[in-house]
Amino acid sequence: xxxIIQTLSFMMIVLSSGxxxxxxxxxxxxxxxxxxxxxxxxxxxxxxxxxxxAVLFITLILMLTNNIRSIKFSxxxxxxxxxxxxxxxxxxxxxxxxxxxxxxxxxxxxxxxxTALYGVHSTxxxxxxxxxxxxxxxxxxxxxxxxxxxxxxxxxxxxxxxxFDHKNGLGNFxxxxxxxxxxxxxxxxxxxxxxxxxxxxxxxxxxxxxTALANIVLIFFIFTLxxxxxTAAVIYRLRYIITIxxxxxxxxxxxxxxxxxxxxxxxxxxxxxxxxxxxxxxLSKVSESPWIGYGLNQLxxxxxxxxAEFFTNVGFLxxxxxxxxxxxxxxxxxxxxxxxxxxxxxxxxxxTWRG
Numbered sequence: 001x002x003x004i005i006q007t008l009s010f011m012m013i014v015l016s017s018g019x020x021x022x023x024x025x026x027x028x029x030x031x032x033x034x035x036x037x038x039x040x041x042x043x044x045x046x047x048x049x050x051x052x053x054a055v056l057f058i059t060l061i062l063m064l065t066n067n068i069r070s071i072k073f074s075x076x077x078x079x080x081x082x083x084x085x086x087x088x089x090x091x092x093x094x095x096x097x098x099x100x101x102x103x104x105x106x107x108x109x110x111x112x113x114x115t116a117l118y119g120v121h122s123t124x125x126x127x128x129x130x131x132x133x134x135x136x137x138x139x140x141x142x143x144x145x146x147x148x149x150x151x152x153x154x155x156x157x158x159x160x161x162x163x164f165d166h167k168n169g170l171g172n173f174x175x176x177x178x179x180x181x182x183x184x185x186x187x188x189x190x191x192x193x194x195x196x197x198x199x200x201x202x203x204x205x206x207x208x209x210x211t212a213l214a215n216i217v218l219i220f221f222i223f224t225l226x227x228x229x230x231t232a233a234v235i236y237r238l239r240y241i242i243t244i245x246x247x248x249x250x251x252x253x254x255x256x257x258x259x260x261x262x263x264x265x266x267x268x269x270x271x272x273x274x275x276x277x278x279x280x281x282x283l284s285k286v287s288e289s290p291w292i293g294y295g296l297n298q299l300x301x302x303x304x305x306x307x308a309e310f311f312t313n314v315g316f317l318x319x320x321x322x323x324x325x326x327x328x329x330x331x332x333x334x335x336x337x338x339x340x341x342x343x344x345x346x347x348x349x350x351x352t353w354r355g
Contacts, residue, residue: 001058001062001117002117002118004058005058005110005113005114005117005118006114006126008051008054008055008058008110009110009111009114009126009127009130010130011047011051012051012107012110013127013130013131013134014134015047015048015051015103016103016107017134017164017169017173018164018165018166018169019134019137019163019164019169019173020137020163021044021047022037022164022165023148023163023164023165024044025037025040025042025044026040026165028147028148029146029147029148029149029150029151029152029161029165030151030165037165048099048103051106052102052103052106055106055109055110055113056106056109058113059071059109059110059113062113062117067117068113068116068117071109071112071113072112073108073112074343074346075346076339076342076343076346077108077343079339079342080336080339080340080342080343081101081104081105081108083332083335083336083339084097084100084101084104084105084296084332084336085098085101085102085105087101087292087293087294087295087296087331087332087336088101088295088296090292090294090295091294091295091296091298092294092295092298092301092302093295093298093301093302093305094295096295096297096298096301097295097296097297097298099297100296100297101296111123114126124180124184127180128180128181128184128193128196131173131176131177131180131181131196132177132181132196132199134163134173135162135173135174135177135196135199135200135203136199137162137163138160138161138162138163138164138170138173138203139162139199139202139203141162141163142160142162142203142206148163149161149162149163151165151166151167157208159206159207159208160203160206160207160208161207162203162207167207167208167209168207168209168211168212168322170203170204170206170207170209171203171204171207171208171209171211171212171213172209172211172212174200174201174203174204174207174212174216175200175204175209175211175212175213175215175216175219177196177200178197178200178201178204178216178219179215179219181193181194181196181197181200182197182219182220182223183223185197186223186226186227200216201216204216210272210273222235239348240345240348243344243345243348250323250325251325253272254279254323254325254326257272257275257276257279258276258279258280258283272322274315274316275322275323277313277314277315278314278318278321278322279321279322279323279326281310281313281314282299282321282326282327282330283326283329285330286326286329286330286333289333290329290333290334291333291334291335292332292333292335292336293328293329293330293331293332293333293335293336294330294331295331295332296331296332297331298330298331299319299320299321299327299330299331300319300320303317303318303319304319325337328340
C-alpha cells in the first residue's frame, strides 16, 4: 500500500508542476509561447483522470478497512476548495474550473492520507526525495538531451528548462525545492540536503528566471536570520507584520511596473520582461468582475479558446498572468484572495512555527 500511495504522490507532483508530460506532448523543447504548443490528443491527456479515480478508490478502501477513519480539511482549506468548486457556476468554461477544483481537492486528500498513515516526517522526506529526483532528471536533460532540456525564449535566448516546458517552470520548481531542502537542512545537517540545495541553485541560475533567483536569495536571507535565536525570536514576534510587508512589496512592484518603465536593475527593466502588458490587460478584466472573478483556471482556457483579443492587447500569448495575486484575482476575485490569505495566515501559528 505504501508503494501505491507514494506512486500516486509522485504523479501528483508531476501533474501539479508540469514536469515531463507537456514536454513529451510537445516532442521536446520548443520556442516559448502559447502559440507554439503542439496539439496532442493521446493517452497522456487522461492521466489526471486515472490519477483522481485511483486516489479516491484507495482512500475509500482505506476508510472501509478502518485504516483511516476520516479526512479532515482545515477550515481555511475547506472554504477555499468549496469556493473553487462554486466558481464553476459563473465560469465561462465550467469544465475547466471543475477539473482544476477536483484536482486540488483530491491532492489535499492524498496528502492527508499519506500523512495519516506514515507520519509528517516520512511524508516530507518522500516529497524531498521526489523533488531531488525531478531536479536530477532536469540536469540530465540539460546535459545529455538538450533537445528536451534547453529551450529558446521570446528574445531568442537559450535557457535551461530541464524536464519542464518553460524556463520559468524549472526556475519556480527549483526555488520551491530550495526552500524545502534548506528548511530540512536546518533541522538536520546532511550533505545530501546541501547537495540538493546547491543543485536547485544551479538549475535556477541556468533557467535565468529572475523571479526564481530573487526568491532563492530571499529564502536564504530569511533562513540565515532564523539560524540565530535572537533574530528568530524577533521574526516570530513580528511575523504578521513582516508577511504583510512582503506581500505589500509584491503589490508595489506591480504598481511600479505598470506606471513606470524607465529604469532597470541588473539588466532587467521595470516592465519585468514585458509582464506589465500582461498585468494591465488582466487587471482590466479583473475590474469587470472584481469580487468573484471568472472561475478557477479560466485565464489560460479563455486565451486558448480566443487568443486574438489577448494577442491584440498584449502582443504575445502566454498561459498565465505571471503573477500569483493577479491570477487569483482574475480566477476567484477579491473573495478568493481573502480566502487564500486566511489559509496562509492560519499557518503562522505557534504550533506551525515550532514544527
